[in-house]
Every structure is written in structure tokens, then in C-alpha cells.
Amino acid sequence: MDDTKNACNSSSSDGVLLRMGLNDNKAGMQGLDKEKINKIIMEATKGSRFYENELKKDQQVNQRIEKMMQLKEKITTQQLLKAQLQVDKLVVELEQSRNLSNTIVHIDMDAFYAAVEMRDKPELKEKPIAVGSMSMLSTSNYHARRFGVRAAMPGFIAKKLCPHLTIVPLNFGKYSKVSKEVREILAEYDPNFMPMGLDEAYLNITEHLEERLNWPENRRRFFFNTEGTTESDKDDINMSAKFNEGGCSSSPVLFEDTPLINDDPEQRDQLVENSVVFGTSAEEVVKEIRFRIEQKTQLTASAGIAPNTLLAKMCSDCNKPNGQCRIVPERQAILDFLKDLPIRKVPGIGKVTEKMLKALGIVTCSELYQQRALLSLLFSEASWHNFLDISLGLGSTHLEKDGERKSMSTERTFSEMNTADDQYSLCRELCRDLAQDLQKEGLKGKTVTLKLKNVNFEVKTRASTVLSSVSTEEEIFAVAKDLLGTEIDSVAPHPLRIRLMGVRVSGFLSEEERKYQQKSITSFLKSGKEIGLLGLQPGKSNQEYFRNKSEASTTGSFFDKKRAARQLNDENPSPNKSVGKQLFHDRKSSANFVEETKKVTDLEDSSDVRKIFTCPVCFEEQSSDSLEELNSHIDVCLGGTLVKDTVEITKNYDSRENTCNFLPQLKNENVDECQKNKPDQLAGTDQSASTSENSISNSSEKFTQIVSDKPHRERQPSNLSDIARNMCMKQCLLPERISQDSEDHFEKTEPTEENGSSCFFEGKEGSVLICPVCNSEQKTRSLMSFNRHVDVCLNKGLIQELTEKRDFPTKTSNMENSNRVGALSRGQQCTNPSQGTKRSGPTTSQSASKKAKSNNSKNTIEMFFK
DNA sequence: CGGATCGAC
């Protein structure tokens, strides 16, 4: 396996269009061959703004590849060998954790939308059709695919490929109805099945299989849907399209509940004749499912059966359409399946990743495995772990319910829009729609993101996070319009020419937080009543309270003036000017401050009778007796010097992360968290921290040593894995405790997660702050950037003192972790989560690698894919 | 945190 021979250079320029046309064009029938398809597409595309943008994106990918190749050139044989050891250690762990005991099924409706349309309009049968519009197609039927007409292709191009193409508009209502019918069937086999969109689902039928063993035959008997069925239907249960006459609507004939006790032999024969009995194997179950789907909906489905979701999904592709495929639960069967499988077929590996891997000479999954050591050096941990899982055929073996939603958005494409008036009103409209959707799910989020696509197809997103959650049209728009204003300003005096706008809200409170907040608010109100501060009437809701309060403070608070100004602005958005240039304070209303402040103090101690407010500007505790007092204090703060007070904030230095977070001097739990660590670290008594630091610095030292030690590269040995293993056993190289070092490599990322970044202080953005370390004025776009600046300062100056005393290492700059090539997602929820998350826990990683060290060094890995 | 990118349906 002489790897380096594939010097597949990443020549550019190709590929832009390859993604569109392409693919298997079986001979026979009309249709176009690949070449013609690509030619037509190219002609339709060339010169368009869209195309220009595609070229640009392609160049970016090529640059990424170039960077990666440069990185690769610098890798020495020794590094590679070391990586091989570490990766193979992980491979052993992964192999040991392989779980083949589940039976996962992936069901995939064939050309779903198109199939539904064809079912409902028989005149479309035998014709090439696509579902969507002239500007975008969602899917096409198999007939159309022969012409290169595919999903995600604009209709007008499809028409050029296939002039007879019928384009049917989307009809989502219908598809969801059909989808629901299908899901009803699926639920019988796995009540916890996981739908992925309207036309796909995963099932875990492990339990069903067990129960089914005891089922009488009649419980596995199913009937053909119609009176008009013929003999041949029985023989071929996969046969489709034979039931089109017989009232599609009349629901399926499922007699499983009606016991087949019928003394009339003639009738019984009749029944038996029109029925099929399915066996008890996984294949039979899936045939049964597909049979029932077809009987019920007249639509066909394909399916994959395998021990995990990744494999099930991939093998459902094998016998499309209207077929199924199983990977039996044996390791070798899995490896056989993967051997020649192109990586592009793997969910989670898309166009870009495919291209990057191809540049490394990797096209199939077995090659992905062979290059595992190299990949671990070139890609991020998440990425190469994912690659490793893929090449071993590991995936999640149970179906997790998807967690809570993380964001909600709406976006629209339109013909060029270039006046600010239009843009603002569209923005408002989007906010209105979004607010409605949010309301339906009762969600509020703290981050609003505006998305814009200009007429050259360049996409930009601009986000802003506010202190308290937003959900109404006005609240969202208040944020979004500022973002939009900034963008309009940024191109002024030219108009902003856009073809798409979108608004997204994210940063929802988690369920726990929601409860917590609720509790703290109510307890605050209670305590507020106790001190007779609020004069609340018993029945009043929180909302009313806030509204009243903000109205009450209208008496002249700085915020309210600004808000009034803003509202004026809203009514009459000024085209290119000034909208985006409002004062930074403008984002948050005073009501927000009050609410937020309250929350913080309440978290700390809700039983405290005396309320302590923390001024969001100076972070000083204001033990005030009234909100008015607080508000006027805030006004003073805002009018006066921001900076002097800023110095009062407490510093917290986290030695492990080399980060320094500034905290307001309030007693919320975050502070407590941070301060817990502080004394130890400063006193240098935290053993674990300092030892882990040392080992990291050691390993990075070693690393540089190795780098400088061998500048040239040479042909790689034929079997890295073996050589690396030998070296390990003989200890002939890298004598300094190879295994331990490699453990460090695995572990060093672990401890960082914990107590990191929860301690950022929140406050106004966009101000000028004085760095307490270097004393220079820092004009900051965000608090984060200010924090970052202080980090740097501390690293350079202050901390050095500490370092001398305590032998603090400074930044651990380690190429192994910095320059990696960007990553892949590990697919959607479903692809691999369990395997991925579980295994890298600190304990498992540690103990497993110890195990590996003691007894596994020789019986490690036999060659895969031989 | 914010922005860009990737990938899936």
C-alpha cells in the first residue's frame, strides 16, 4: 500500500459542474449520457452570476486543499508513525466497543414527492416529471433522472436537459399526509422510530424481532389491497403499480386483528389466496413493512438493514428503487460492504470533503482506513474520529430522540431588491412570520441573526445577542433592523442589492433554564412584594409587571429617550443613513436591564429581603430601594465615565485555558464557580493542573524536536501500522515513554471543557474600555473582543510574573492542534452520535489505552480489507 | 460570540 504515489494534485477549475449532472446513466431508453448532460448544464450556466460565485467558492476549496497539502508535506515519517500508534490504539478500543446486537432499519421512500404526484395524476406516469418550480426542483422521477434532471437543480435548466419534462408544483400538504400514513405503519415496528424528513426514517426493530418469534402465522399475514389482484401479485410482493384502479383512498386491508378463524373453506381459501405471510427474519420484517406501505399508499420504498444507523442508511441505497439490502451483523460483512464503497456515499461526507480526501488519494472507505494516521494529523479531532468510525463501519446503535430545537428561522428569495424601504419592510415581515412560528412553540431566544444574499450570490450573516430573550415581532425587528441598517450603511452610498433575506432566532433557554428563570422571577416578585417595593397587585402577570415598570420609568430615563427615538425610526426607516449608527446602548431597553439584573441577583439568593441590583454599566452593586433609583444610577453611569468603574471588575485567570475572564462584581453563581478555582491556582497548590500543564509542554517540546529533526520526506514504509508497533515494543525510537506520551495526546483535550467560558461578563457592547493591564484604550466591537485583548495582555505581561514563580507554561502552541484542516459535521443527529460522544470520555479513554498498552500491543489489528 | 462553511432533506 504505497500511499504517497497518489500525488493527486488538486488542479483547479474542474469540478464546479460535475456535481450537477453526473451519474449512472444506464444504457437503454432515451436519456442523455453524462457528457451531454454536463455540456448542456454548462451552456445554461456559463457566465451567470451564479456560476461566477460557484467558481469563487471552488477556488476557496482549492485553497483549503492547497493548505492541507502543504501541511502534509511537512509531516515526517516519525510523526506519521507516532500518529499511527495512537490511532491504532483507538481502533482497538473502537473494535472492542463494536456492537452488533441491534437491528436498525432505514426506510427511504422512492422519489417521494414525484411518486406521490404520479400516483395522483396517472397521466404523468411514464413521463419524465419533476416536483418544484422553474427556479428549483425538489425531486424528479426516475424517468427524468435519465436526462440528468435531479433534485436541487433549477427547473429551467432541467427543461433544457429534458424539454418534455413536466414540472409539478410542490404540494406539501399532500406529502405530509402520505408521510403520516407511512409513519403509522412504522410505529408498529418501533414506536420510537425516528423520522428524518417526510420520506425517510430509522427504526430499531430489535425488540420487534424478538417478540415476533412467538407470533402465530396469522399475525404475520397481510392482504392485497384490491379485488382485482392477480396471481402474479402474490409471487412478487415487490411488484408495484398494480393497484392503481382499486380506490387508492380506501385504506389498506389489514386484517391482522381479525382472527382467521373461518370455517367456510371456500372463504378461507379466498383469504389465503389474497394474502401473504411474512417470516420472522429481519429481511422478512422489512419486506412486510414495504409491502404494507405499498398497499396503503401505492408508493414504494427502499430499505437498508444493518447493525447501526450509518450502515443501514448506506445500504438502503444499494437496491434503489423499491429494493432492500441487509448487512448481516458480522464484522467481516461490514468491512466487505465498505471495501469499495466511495466515501461520497457516506452520509456526512459531501462535495467538499470528497474533494479534499480525493486530493489525498482517498476515494473509497478502505482507503479512508488505510490513511487513518495521515488523516489524524491533517484533520480536526472531530473529523478524523468521524472518518475512523466510518471506515470501521461504526455508527449509533440506538435511536435517540432529537433534543430541543436550537434555532428557528425564515428566509425568502426574491428578484433583486435594492431600496432600503423595501428591505426594511421585508425584514419586518420576516420578523412577523418568525415571531408567529416562535409563538407556536412558545420559544424565546437571545440571538437574532440576519442573513443576506446579494445579487452575486454572496451570503452574509450578521448576528446580535441581547440580554433578554426576544420573541415578538417588535423585539426581533428591533434587533434585526439594526443589523440590516449596518449592512446598508456598509455599502453606502451604493444601494444594497439583495436576492435573499432571512431572520433567525437562536439561543433559546433550555428547559431547565426556563424553569429556573420562571422560579426566580416569581420568587423575586414575591420578595419584592415583601419589601413593599413594587406595589404589585396579586393577580398581575410578569408581563404586565414589566410593561408597567418600563412605562413607569418613562419619566426621563436615558434608555427610554433612546427607545422613543428608535420607535420613531422604526416607523420611518431612513434609507441609507444613520439607522445603523445609533448609539450602542440602543439595543437594549431599560426594561431588559431591569429584568436581567433581577434575574442575576435572584439566582444568587432569592430569600434575601434586601435587593441588591448590579448596575449593568459599572457593575457596582446598587443596594437601592427603588427601581427608579437604579435607573437613575444607570443614567448617571452612562452619561459619565464608563471606564473608571470598569476597573472594579474582578479578574479571573484560568490557568489551564490561558484565558482570563472579567467578571462583574456580583455574586452570581458564575463568580462562585470561577473563584473556586482561583485561590488554588494562584497559590500554585493545584497539583493536577500543574502536572497536566507540564506534560503538555513536554509533549510540545518533543514535537518541535521531531519536526526539526527530519526536514526531508521520503517514501512511506509499506506498513506503517506494523512498523509503528514494532518500534513501540522494542522501544528503539522515541524512548521517552511512547505510550504515556500518546496518552497525553489523548487526554490533553479532556480537562479543558469544564470550567472554561461560563464566566464572561455581560454588558454593553461597542464601548471604549480601558484595558486594566496595559492601560490602553480599547475600542471594542464586543465584550468578547475586549476580553480577548485582556487575555493577550495578561499572557504577555502579568502572567509572566506568575509563570516565573509557578513555572506556568505560556500558550501551548502545538501544530498538532492548530493548523488542522477544517472538519466535517458528523452528519445529522443520527449518523454517529453515541459512538462519537461516549468513547472520548476521560475515563474510558484513559483506561482503555492502559488496557491497550498492557495486553493489546501485539494482537492489535489484523489487516483490514485484505 | 459571530461569521463562514458544510451537509442533509
Added chain:
DNA sequence: CTATGTCGATCCG
């Protein structure tokens, strides 16, 4: 003429 909409994940600065 005419190249989607919605979501989650990851990476980098």
C-alpha cells in the same frame, strides 16, 4: 427571466 428553505454541527478568529 429563472439557482430553495430550514436546521444542526464545526471551525476559526
